[in-house]
Amino acid sequence: MRLLAIAAGGAAGALLRYTVSGLAYTIFGEDFPWGTLSVNLIGCLLIGFLWQTFENSTLSPQLRALIFVGGLGAFTTFSTYGLESVNLLRDGQMRVAVLNILGSNLLGLVAVFLGMLLARWTAVWGR
Template sequence: MSAYLWVGLGGFLGSVARYAAAVALGAAPTDRFPWATFAVNCLGCLLIGVLVGASAKASVSEPVRLFLVTGILGGFTTFSAFGLEALTLLRRGETSLALLYILGSVLVGIAAVWLGLRFTSGAEA
């Protein structure tokens, strides 16, 4: 089976799980604090740590890794990949690069959302 199909199948399941978690938590994006997104991001980070840690101890095939990590967790939350990549940089002793990645991702990401809103609605974000 194609790597794209494994990622796509996992992504479908992860996206459905994310939606189900948001519905179960009952948090709307307009709430004062985005609890559903916060919970999904934290859970995704825990799960990617467990999966990557377990796969380091056991032989995991590339299709299984793509399905679970890139697919399911990618559909559930890309924040887990962000957390893993930032921690990997820190563990390699590349503190400056890790900080650049963390701050750059957050600040540029927020700026990009603001810019996208400006392009489409002209409204202040």
């Protein structure tokens, strides 16, 4: 049952990733890996928020697997980030590669932290 939950979450996460990434490239252009950066930052924000929200809950193992392993696992793919960064370096686009690496890592950590703060704030606000 858990594998089906992961597969369902993975399908949803992959489709959402494709949609968000495509939208980012449509809005911002293709001169920078905007799609991957957007997906990574949104994914970091979501995982921070959802982890904080459900950390001490009685959420079933299947639902946790669907959300965290399947959904967010398929949505945020740092393997793509790595490949794009290496390709940028290989192509001599040092400035863009460094911006991508710093943006994904530093802003990703900030997004996880903000997601956790947002979850705490909404938990207090909802009481």
